[in-house]
Amino acid sequence: MKVELENLTKRWGKFVGADGINLAIGDGEFVAFLGPSGCGKTTTLLMVAGIYKPSEGTIRFDGKVVNTVSPKDRNIGMVFQSYALYPHMTVYQNISYPLKLRKMPKRERRERAQDVADMMGIGDLMDRKPAMLSGGQQQRVALGRSLVKEPQLLLFDEPLSNLDARLRLSMRGEIKRLQMELGITSIYVTHDQVEAMTMADRIAVMKDGKLEAYAKPDELYDRPRTLFVAGFVGNPPMNFLKVEVTREDGEYRARAEGIDLLVPAERGEKAVIKGEVIMGIRPEDVSIADGGTQGEIYVVEPLGRDDLVDVRIGDIEIHVLANPTLGTKMGERTSLKFDTKEVQFFDPETEQSLIWN
Amino acid sequence: MTVRQRLWRGVPYLILVLSVLPIIVGYFWLVLSSFMTRTEGLLPVGNLTLKHWSFLLEPPFGRGYPSIWRVTLNTFLIAAFMTIVVVLVSALTGYALSRLNFPGRKGFLSLTLILHAFPSVTLLIGTFFVLRALNLYNTSLGVGLVMVGFEMPFGIWLMKGFFDGVSWDMERAALIDGASRLQVWWQVILPTIKPGIAALAIFAFISGWNAWLIPKTFTIGAGQQATLSVYLQNFQGETVAVDWGSVTAVGLFQLIPVAIFFIFTQDLLLNIYSGGAKGGA
Numbered sequence A: 001m002k003v004e005l006e007n008l009t010k011r012w013g014k015f016v017g018a019d020g021i022n023l024a025i026g027d028g029e030f031v032a033f034l035g036p037s038g039c040g041k042t043t044t045l046l047m048v049a050g051i052y053k054p055s056e057g058t059i060r061f062d063g064k065v066v067n068t069v070s071p072k073d074r075n076i077g078m079v080f081q082s083y084a085l086y087p088h089m090t091v092y093q094n095i096s097y098p099l100k101l102r103k104m105p106k107r108e109r110r111e112r113a114q115d116v117a118d119m120m121g122i123g124d125l126m127d128r129k130p131a132m133l134s135g136g137q138q139q140r141v142a143l144g145r146s147l148v149k150e151p152q153l154l155l156f157d158e159p160l161s162n163l164d165a166r167l168r169l170s171m172r173g174e175i176k177r178l179q180m181e182l183g184i185t186s187i188y189v190t191h192d193q194v195e196a197m198t199m200a201d202r203i204a205v206m207k208d209g210k211l212e213a214y215a216k217p218d219e220l221y222d223r224p225r226t227l228f229v230a231g232f233v234g235n236p237p238m239n240f241l242k243v244e245v246t247r248e249d250g251e252y253r254a255r256a257e258g259i260d261l262l263v264p265a266e267r268g269e270k271a272v273i274k275g276e277v278i279m280g281i282r283p284e285d286v287s288i289a290d291g292g293t294q295g296e297i298y299v300v301e302p303l304g305r306d307d308l309v310d311v312r313i314g315d316i317e318i319h320v321l322a323n324p325t326l327g328t329k330m331g332e333r334t335s336l337k338f339d340t341k342e343v344q345f346f347d348p349e350t351e352q353s354l355i356w357n
Numbered sequence B: 001m002t003v004r005q006r007l008w009r010g011v012p013y014l015i016l017v018l019s020v021l022p023i024i025v026g027y028f029w030l031v032l033s034s035f036m037t038r039t040e041g042l043l044p045v046g047n048l049t050l051k052h053w054s055f056l057l058e059p060p061f062g063r064g065y066p067s068i069w070r071v072t073l074n075t076f077l078i079a080a081f082m083t084i085v086v087v088l089v090s091a092l093t094g095y096a097l098s099r100l101n102f103p104g105r106k107g108f109l110s111l112t113l114i115l116h117a118f119p120s121v122t123l124l125i126g127t128f129f130v131l132r133a134l135n136l137y138n139t140s141l142g143v144g145l146v147m148v149g150f151e152m153p154f155g156i157w158l159m160k161g162f163f164d165g166v167s168w169d170m171e172r173a174a175l176i177d178g179a180s181r182l183q184v185w186w187q188v189i190l191p192t193i194k195p196g197i198a199a200l201a202i203f204a205f206i207s208g209w210n211a212w213l214i215p216k217t218f219t220i221g222a223g224q225q226a227t228l229s230v231y232l233q234n235f236q237g238e239t240v241a242v243d244w245g246s247v248t249a250v251g252l253f254q255l256i257p258v259a260i261f262f263i264f265t266q267d268l269l270l271n272i273y274s275g276g277a278k279g280g281a
Helices: A041-049 A091-101 A106-120 A135-147 A165-182 A193-199 A217-222 A227-232 A265-271 B003-034 B051-056 B068-099 B105-117 B120-133 B140-164 B168-177 B181-192 B194-210 B213-218 B228-236 B244-273
Strands: A003-012 A015-025 A030-034 A056-061 A076-079 A153-157 A185-190 A202-207 A210-215 A239-248 A251-256 A259-263 A276-281 A286-302 A307-313 A316-322 A333-338 A344-346 B036-040 B043-048
Touching (some): A003 A041, A015 A041, A015 A202, A015 A210, A030 A041, A030 A193, A041 A076, A041 A202, A041 B168, A076 A135, A091 A135, A091 B168, A135 A165, A165 A193, A185 A193, A193 A217, A202 A217, A202 A227, A210 A217, A210 A227, A227 A239, A227 A276, A227 A344, A239 A259, A239 A265, A259 A265, A265 A344, A286 A316, A307 A333, B003 B244, B036 B244, B068 B105, B068 B140, B068 B228, B068 B244, B105 B140, B120 B140, B120 B213, B140 B194, B140 B213, B168 B181, B181 B194, B194 B244, B213 B228
Parallel strands (some): A030 A185, A030 A202, A076 A153, A153 A185
Antiparallel strands (some): A003 A015, A003 A056, A202 A210, A239 A276, A251 A259, A276 A344, A286 A307, A286 A333, A307 A316
């Protein structure tokens, strides 16, 4: 099913929860709503679910306006962060509840619920109450309940946030696989950019109720259109520093105190018009090597495969992913090489990208 | 453990036992004196007897007065009526106050709180005129309605509190699963707040069963509409010496159903604070 949101807005008095959201989701597509808490992603999701009524704008399912259609008539499934299982019902009763409400005959209900439970790997827990299940099992019950009525749209509201790190990783893969196999259009709300990047076909980045960007994960990563998107997507986050971009002898240079970098001409020529700009460079594009920019190692955080090294060049703070075998030590002098091929430039006032807009 | 430590451990128990002793002595006297011909102070004098319990077989005040069974039935009907109406109306009102946003919601909430704190005695005379105008004076229905009215603010607040404890997500999940608002309330929310409903039902029943002031005020003497408490008061007539033996026997008789009720519901009552929404994290 295709979903289209047009100028979707939700207000409570003066407070604006979602502000003029425009986006279209294709049939079978997996879209993530990504943003910090309070950015309006859950508000938007609840409007799609029919729990909140939009203050303005329209929601279309396959071209039909569904603004006033009640949740039960939208044929959607939803998984909540709290799982929202019914504590007084057994696993079987939880999963089959949507079917019972559709007045499906008992035998058919039993079969369908069992099929879904088997698919979720909880087929042998049917007679348990939710309180007797682990977090991961509860999550599977919640997923099963959302799938049992064969919805045309699946909504996820931070479904993995309450799981421990390892389980989150495996459930992430399972949900992605399941979504692909069933081909159900899905909206997945999360504040975890790794979840959004790894699972979604497209990501809608939201901030303060507004849609900041809506693009494929690699495009968000390589071609961020705003400072916020550049800082929010990617882990560890992108380094930002104020520089002055100038043109000298046909070359473009970005300068700050203690830093003087050669930048690619096609990127530099867009920043030079503005002069004073914010430069963004990812930690993986900076390395510790001799003969580069001089700095001092402030903190070393071992991440296992890499060390995350915080280097100070005067007042400028640069995060670098370094090889642990280099044996970097806190307080030592060091030298940084910048690979400026993927460098980003942003307007300091509008915070828009100077390269991609 | 040294002797000294052991003695120290006993201190809290000693304090607790001493503090409940007066109450235990009271109950002990209650039981004892209903089976004794006479008591002097707290001590029984004379022989064992069943004569104080004779009210079970014949009306002690002559034919004009209702039998104990009629009175018990009255009391039960009023208590049951009160339980059902209070629970049903409080559960609906509490749900609306907890979940819906409507004009005047805030004002209504503060008003209920004020009414809950309001001494109902001061309303007795006003209520009397209302009941008389409605032709409900000296009827069980009238007494029941007034008691329901006085219990409502408490019930509504209690229920609202329990509904507040149920997560919105659960309600949303049910709506998306295809339930109507009423189905959500009945099939999903009410079962999760069962301990709260049980508590309110028990409070309402007991307050109906033990009610004295309202039945006494809005019925005439110990007539056909009398409840147990009113009936009990007849034994303390102004003209004759008080028959304490019979008073204690009737008192005990009134206590029995409540005690049985408690035995069966105490698990639910103890659950009040551990109940609510499980399943989520």
